[in-house]
Amino acid sequence: MGVISAIGLSVAENHAALVTGKTGIIKGGGNFPSRYAGLLPFGEVLIGTEELKTRLGVTESGITRTTLLALHAFKEAIGDAQLTDEQLTAGDTALIGATTVGGMCLTDELYANTHGDTENIEYVKSFDYASVNLYLQKRYHITGVVNTMNTACSSSANAIMYGCRLIKNGLANRVIVGGADSLAKFTVNGFNALRILSDEACAPFDQNRKGLNLGEGAAFLVLEKEADVKGKKMYACLSGYGNANDAYHPSSLSPEGDGPYLAMKNALSNAKLNPADIDFINAHGTGTENNDEVESRAMLSLFGTLPNFASTKGFTGHTLGAASAIEAVYSILNIDKQELYPNLNFGQPIADTGLEPVITYKASAIKHVMSNSFGFGGNCTSLIFSKA
Amino acid sequence: MSFYIHKTTCISPQQTFGDNIDIEQLRPSVDNKLYAVEPAYPQFKGNALRRMSKSTRIGSGAALPLLAGAPQPDGIIIGTQVSGMEENSKFLNQIIEYNEDMLTPGSFVQGTPNTISSQIALISNNKNYNITHVHRGLAFENAVIDVAMLVNESPQNTYLLGGVDEISLNNYTLDTLAGWFKKEDCSNNNLYSSATDGSLSGEGAAMFIVSGDKQGALAQLKAITTIHSTDAEVVENRIKTFLQNNLPEGEKIDLLLSGENGDRRSTHFYKNCEALQGSYTTIARFKHLCGEYPTASSFALWLACNFIGGALELPHHMLKKAGTAIGLKNILIYNTHKIGQHSCMLLSVVS
Known part of the structure; x- marks a missing residue:
């Protein structure tokens, strides 16, 4: 596993912050150009883009911050999984990544290029979503299946699901799956125009929540077949996944949460588990009025009595295309360390549903964790990780 | 791994959609671009049509006739590089021109590439598997691989598979700067005798109903x-x-x-x-x-x-x-x- 987020540059740093309840959401980090950079809180990775390039030894032109964050997490993941060069370049190794910003973090540069600037064209080849994984693929000479997915905020859950299915269908023997997104004028203004950015640190599942905070980061995971990982550290097993569409509205969830309900239900049936088998839910829990209420209702319909649940968005902010991958790492840490991390900034349950998330760090016996991700366009995906 | 294709439609720069399909008569390119011939879209009402990006229009316009009168597909799988780029660029332009103030979210929401698959789901009330692959020149191929796996996993199921992209001012300009489209005038009937860098810009939407059942397949x-x-x-x-x-x-x-x-x-x-x-x-x-x-x-x-x-x-x-x-x-x-x-x-x- 590899992760970079507002709460740390590695799995170990992220873990330490989760245990101590230390948030990464601050005002005025200053690494992305926007008038809101100092005005609203964000989950920023506090390393400048140039510094990231230096640290990662990136000298090519046209490499965006999104790609650099991806590379940072990718390197940690393949190092942790001890993948050899031969394995990386083998035809049975796949790379499946997700992003919703990709090269569009370069709003100003692209604007200039589409409005007459024909001189400074460093980034014209990397404006799309695929540019991130194409860079990783070239740098590591990956020859197997390579893909990029964008289903908004559930993108990297779908990347993880697709990667796992490649293995099950015999199209790969090992897959490197994940997602990356950087903070960008583009998404900050998009969510601001939708009036769902909070001016305070987000408070998932709280009655008085005011919206979400955007964040940035990346995470990658290496999935291999159990038979192939003898002698290596096995963190967890991806035991199930479910994908469903809410088919209700382009940017909000249906009141009853059909999409979230079906995604969770499909994941359970794919894993051949019952609701009572789930020990913990890593909720999508963005802190918006719509999501938290609908997700609560959908969880109640499916589970009746809920297991422990929490959202980690209060640590990292909502990292969009990276969120499900980052939270997959956190879900796996729940299992590997047998502990739960707090849902930050929670005060009072939502009146209608009355659900209370985990609010303090605690040790807990964890066998199965469900992780939820719901996106624009009604794209909902749930993953289930189990103790290996 | 394989699958069977049962039905297909296509909205393209040629006469490929509807009752009078004719690919004998080559429609010419205009200013190095081949624009899709768009039908009247009787399924969409005025406002809904006006709000849709071109890729969503041609994508769902090509898909809906395949879904009419048939059981719901068990998944909608779309490949596209940057569908919604025109809407996206409207939003990017607003950000700069209004200095990040007083923006409306319509173009931001319509500009995400998963709008095609989700719009088809919304119109046809389809709550099944729904996905968008965006891996540039292999976006459609990854959608094909996805469907091949789905059919392998559930041979009795039926899926809607599609490939969609649009010409937008933004991606045309950026790709031209990057050298992918011809700088000199070139017409599509002379395309292959050209000896320069770049090609002509095009767009289209092709949709397929596929399953593991060979009975009646094309x-x-x-x-x-x-x-x-x-x-x-x-x-x-x-x-x-x-x-x-x-x-x-x-x-x-x-x-x-x-x-x-x-x-x-x-x-x-x-x-x-x-x-x-x-x-x-x-x-x-x-x-x-x-x-x-x-x-x-x-x-x-x-x-x-x-x-x-x-x-x-x-x-x-x-x-x-x-x-x-x-x-x-x-x-x-x-x-x-x-x-x-x-x-x-x-x-x-x-x-």
């Missing part, structure tokens, strides 16, 4: 492979292996649909692929019909389904070299996008 997608390389020898060897592994003993490629696009930098990849086939194989080209775009291979798959099912005859303007093949049993689609991304799809008659 064609079988027998195999697909993707190649990431700029090395001509590597690509040639991979194509050779693909054919060896997937063509039944004693059979040959009857028709090669080549993605040749008038960009002198990629011609040698296509020549190598042609050279692998010998005098038996008929070679035809399609980019002068649809232009160059990241999911253009979906247009080629629509053509191949129509040729192999006998619905359309190969028009003379597509022919590069007539082979000695008499029947049409196996069609190879070979395409390369921006030189580094290649794909092969093998389409065969239903046996």
Whole structure:
């Protein structure tokens, strides 16, 4: 596993912050150009883009911050999984990544290029979503299946699901799956125009929540077949996944949460588990009025009595295309360390549903964790990780 | 892994949609672009139509006739590079021009590429598997791989598969700056005699209903492979292996649909692929019909389904070299996008 987020540059740093309840959401980090950079809180990775390039030894032109964050997490993941060069370049190794910003973090540069600037064209080849994984693929000479997915905020859950299915269908023997997104004028203004950015640190599942905070980061995971990982550290097993569409509205969830309900239900049936088998839910829990209420209702319909649940968005902010991958790492840490991390900034349950998330760090016996991700366009995906 | 294609529709720069399909008569490019011929879209009401991005219009416009009167597909799987880019760029422009103030979210929401798959789901109230692949020149191919896996996992299910991309001012300008479209005037009927860099810009939406059931199918997608390389020898060897592994003993490629696009930098990849086939194989080209775009291979798959099912005859303007093949049993689609991304799809008659 590899992760970079507002709460740390590695799995170990992220873990330490989760245990101590230390948030990464601050005002005025200053690494992305926007008038809101100092005005609203964000989950920023506090390393400048140039510094990231230096640290990662990136000298090519046209490499965006999104790609650099991806590379940072990718390197940690393949190092942790001890993948050899031969394995990386083998035809049975796949790379499946997700992003919703990709090269569009370069709003100003692209604007200039589409409005007459024909001189400074460093980034014209990397404006799309695929540019991130194409860079990783070239740098590591990956020859197997390579893909990029964008289903908004559930993108990297779908990347993880697709990667796992490649293995099950015999199209790969090992897959490197994940997602990356950087903070960008583009998404900050998009969510601001939708009036769902909070001016305070987000408070998932709280009655008085005011919206979400955007964040940035990346995470990658290496999935291999159990038979192939003898002698290596096995963190967890991806035991199930479910994908469903809410088919209700382009940017909000249906009141009853059909999409979230079906995604969770499909994941359970794919894993051949019952609701009572789930020990913990890593909720999508963005802190918006719509999501938290609908997700609560959908969880109640499916589970009746809920297991422990929490959202980690209060640590990292909502990292969009990276969120499900980052939270997959956190879900796996729940299992590997047998502990739960707090849902930050929670005060009072939502009146209608009355659900209370985990609010303090605690040790807990964890066998199965469900992780939820719901996106624009009604794209909902749930993953289930189990103790290996 | 393979699947069967049962129905297909296509909105493209040619007359490929509706009752009067005619690919004999080549519609000309305009200012180096091949714009889709859009139908009237009777399914969409005024406001809904006005809010949709072009890619959502052509994508759902091509998909809905396939869904009418049929059981709901068990999944909607779309490949697109940057659908919604025109809407996206409207939003990016607003950000700069209004200095990040007083923005409306419509274009931001409509500009996400998963709008096509989710809009189709919304209109048809489909709550099943729903996904958008955006891996540039292999976005459609990854959608095909996804569907092949779905059919393998649940052979009794039916899926909607599509490839969609649009010409927007933004991506046309950026890709022209990057050298992917011709700088001098070029018309689509002269595309292959051009000796310069770049191609013509195109767009389109091709949709397919697929399943594991061969009963009544138009064609079988027998195999697909993707190649990431700029090395001509590597690509040639991979194509050779693909054919060896997937063509039944004693059979040959009857028709090669080549993605040749008038960009002198990629011609040698296509020549190598042609050279692998010998005098038996008929070679035809399609980019002068649809232009160059990241999911253009979906247009080629629509053509191949129509040729192999006998619905359309190969028009003379597509022919590069007539082979000695008499029947049409196996069609190879070979395409390369921006030189580094290649794909092969093998389409065969239903046996």
